[in-house]
Amino acid sequence: xxxxxxxxxxxxxxxxxxxxxxxxxxxxxxxxxxxxxxxxxxxxxxxxxxxxxxxxxxxxxxxxxxxxxxxxxxxxxxxxxxxxxxxxxxxxxxxxxxxxxxxxxxxxxxxxxxxxxxxxxxxxxxxxxxxxxxxxxxxxxxxxxxxxxxxxxxxxxxxxxxxxxxxxxxxxxxxxxxxxxxxxxxxxxxxxxxxxxxxxxxxxxxxxxxxxxxxxxxxxxxxxxxxxxxxxxxxxxxxx
Numbered sequence: 371x372x373x374x375x376x377x378x379x380x381x382x383x384x385x386x387x388x389x390x391x392x393x394x395x396x397x398x399x400x401x402x403x404x405x406x407x408x409x410x411x412x413x414x415x416x417x418x419x420x421x422x423x424x425x426x427x428x429x430x431x432x433x434x435x436x437x438x439x440x441x442x443x444x445x446x447x448x449x450x451x452x453x454x455x456x457x458x459x460x461x462x463x464x465x466x467x468x469x470x471x472x473x474x475x476x477x478x479x480x481x482x483x484x485x486x487x488x489x490x491x492x493x494x495x496x497x498x499x500x501x502x503x504x505x506x507x508x509x510x511x512x513x514x515x516x517x518x519x520x521x522x523x524x525x526x527x528x529x530x531x532x533x534x535x536x537x538x539x540x541x542x543x544x545x546x547x548x549x550x551x552x553x554x555x556x557x558x559x560x561x562x563x564x565x566x567x568x569x570x571x572x573x574x575x576x577x578x579x580x581x582x583x584x585x586x587x588x589x590x591x592x593x594x595x596x597x598x599x600x601x602x603x604x605x606x607x608x609x610x
Contacts, residue, residue: 372413380415385423387413392432392443402440403433445594455541456499456507457529470498471523472508476515483512483586486575491515495526498560505561506595513585534585539578546574551590561592568593 372383388403397403404412409420424441427433434442460467473496479487492512499507511530518537525533531541551557551569558564570593576585 372415381419381422381426384409384413384415384419385426388423388427389432397443399443399445402442405440455529455531456509457531460501465501468500468503469527470500471526472496472498473510474523474526479514480512486583486586487514489514489516493518493521495530497526501595504595505592507589507591508557508560509587509589511585511587517584530585534578539582539584541584542577542579542581544574544576546572548572550593557590 371387372380374380376383391397403409406417406420406424409415410417413420424433424435428435428441431444434444436442457467473494475494476491477494479489479492483492492514495509495511495513497509497511498505499509517539518533521533534541549571551571553561553563553566553569557569561567570591572587572589572591574587574589575583576587578584
């Protein structure tokens with residue numbers, strides 16, 4: 371399984387093989403993988419090599435070390451980085467996504483948004499995002515009616531980004547506020563859970579290539595299932 375004559379580092383080969391075993395279900399989410407000693411014997415490598423491979427998988431959220439107990443496979447999470455739609459994220463993971471439209475109405479522009487959109491009416495769209503029969507997100511979106519052509523509930527079972535592309539908008543960037551949320555009875559009912567699970571609320575303003583604000587979204591995610599990766603850099607010559 372490990373080719374020590376290969377130019378590919380041994381720890382990296384090991385890391386890939388461990389990842390493959392997890393994907394194949396040799397070790398399932400919540401299960402403890404083989405001990406470092408057992409892995410040394412199986413792969414014929416040093417404990418330092420084992421620790422390096424496992425360490426990277428821990429950093430990537432694939433494995434979790436629990437002192438005195440062992441190393442466990444993490445529940446799979448959906449990671450969003452850059453400008454990706456939720457549909458694209460789930461498709462890349464090979465999972466099954468279903469969108470359940472909870473609310474689809476044409477309403478007067480909410481008072482909080484009047485100065486933002488300067489238009490009389492918006493579509494209010496509330497959807498549950500269900501992955502492999504488990505609700506992981508509750509999204510509430512506001513889009514000015516004047517921005518869209520015909521839209522119905524059946525269309526909203528697919529990708530909102532794709533709908534907007536068909537209307538001539540190419541999504542480019544968003545500005546988001548992120549906060550934790552305490553699960554109440556209403557959210558328990560929406561997510562079909564009986565006990566508290568960690569929640570993440572993201573309020574986003576999404577813009578097209580012309581920097582035109584297209585929609586505002588208030589989304590609540592199960593943060594034990596969803597990770598938002600934020601990349602921050604300090605560019606030379608720009609200080610804030």
